[in-house]
Amino acid sequence: MSTPQLVVHRDKELMAQAAAARLITRIVDAQASTGAANVVLTGGRNGNGVLAALAAAPARDAIDWGRLDLWWGDERFLPEGDPERNVTQAREALLDSVPLDPKRVHTMPASDGPWGADAEAAAEAYAEELAHAAGPAGHGAVPAFDVLMLGVGPDTHVASLFPEHPGPRETERTVIGVHGSPKPPPTRISLTLPAIRAAREVWLLAAGEDKASAVAIALSGAGEIQAPAAGARGRARTLWLLDTAAAAQLPRSLYPPASA
Numbered sequence: 001m002s003t004p005q006l007v008v009h010r011d012k013e014l015m016a017q018a019a020a021a022r023l024i025t026r027i028v029d030a031q032a033s034t035g036a037a038n039v040v041l042t043g044g045r046n047g048n049g050v051l052a053a054l055a056a057a058p059a060r061d062a063i064d065w066g067r068l069d070l071w072w073g074d075e076r077f078l079p080e081g082d083p084e085r086n087v088t089q090a091r092e093a094l095l096d097s098v099p100l101d102p103k104r105v106h107t108m109p110a111s112d113g114p115w116g117a118d119a120e121a122a123a124e125a126y127a128e129e130l131a132h133a134a135g136p137a138g139h140g141a142v143p144a145f146d147v148l149m150l151g152v153g154p155d156t157h158v159a160s161l162f163p164e165h166p167g168p169r170e171t172e173r174t175v176i177g178v179h180g181s182p183k184p185p186p187t188r189i190s191l192t193l194p195a196i197r198a199a200r201e202v203w204l205l206a207a208g209e210d211k212a213s214a215v216a217i218a219l220s221g222a223g224e225i226q227a228p229a230a231g232a233r234g235r236a237r238t239l240w241l242l243d244t245a246a247a248a249q250l251p252r253s254l255y256p257p258a259s260a
């Protein structure tokens with residue numbers, strides 16, 4: 001697993017634009033070398049900010065949208081179309097404005113879908129979809145994710161893996177149902193740390209002063225049960241994309257002044 005690298009931008013708008021530019025390059029490179037790209041999206045303010053910046057970037061047309069597979073790191077287990085679902089917000093920020101292949105948009109199930117309110121069955125179905133797409137280049141039971149993005153919650157949660165909950169303790173399954181989430185809604189579906197760690201690159205997005213203590217805790221040696229963000233690492237690269245407000249409580253030894 002890779003050692004975290006930090007890039008600190010002036011503010012959240014610049015962080016989102018720089019992450020979007022970086023994402024375009026990674027997708028275009030992956031499509032050039034393998035013919036396709038697999039990207040895992042995150043919900044939350046910072047993740048949606050990156051998608052909106054990507055929608056506004058003229059270079060977005062360099063992406064072959066029909067050869068892009070999109071997956072989700074987590075989902076709020078709500079009815080299809082609910083404004084709080086991560087996919088609804090992603091559609092609004094970007095997905096509805098680009099020519100994606102609908103068969104390659106791998107949304108997590110909704111609570112009014114084929115599994116009804118059974119989040120465990122819905123999680124198992126998503127795990128099967130991942131395993132089906134894994135192929136020989138995949139790692140374990142998930143596809144070869146080129147980039148997996150994660151927002152970092154103010155409590156250090158990533159995806160829907162919350163501190164001291166069963167989620168970050170999961171070592172076998174790739175997808176789990178989450179119950180009693182401290183952040184609404186209480187029921188969710190989430191990739192686990194083993195699935196996250198199968199990604200080539202993991203990008204953790206954190207902007208704003210409400211993220212400062214979470215960033216400092218996760219990067220100062222905390223364990224993944226107490227601080228799930230600390231356990232999110234990519235095989236080749238782990239990149240923390242921050243703004244100055246989110247980086248404000250980092251020890252000076254970790255803060256890279258040149259990148260601000």
Ligand SMILES: O=C1O[C@H](COP(=O)(O)O)[C@@H](O)[C@H](O)[C@H]1O
Nearest residue numbers: 042043044045046151152153159
């Ligand atoms: O509920 C969620 O929250 C986190 C963090 O969101 P933020 O708005 O504090 O940035 C997000 O990463 C996750 O996907 C989402 O379900």
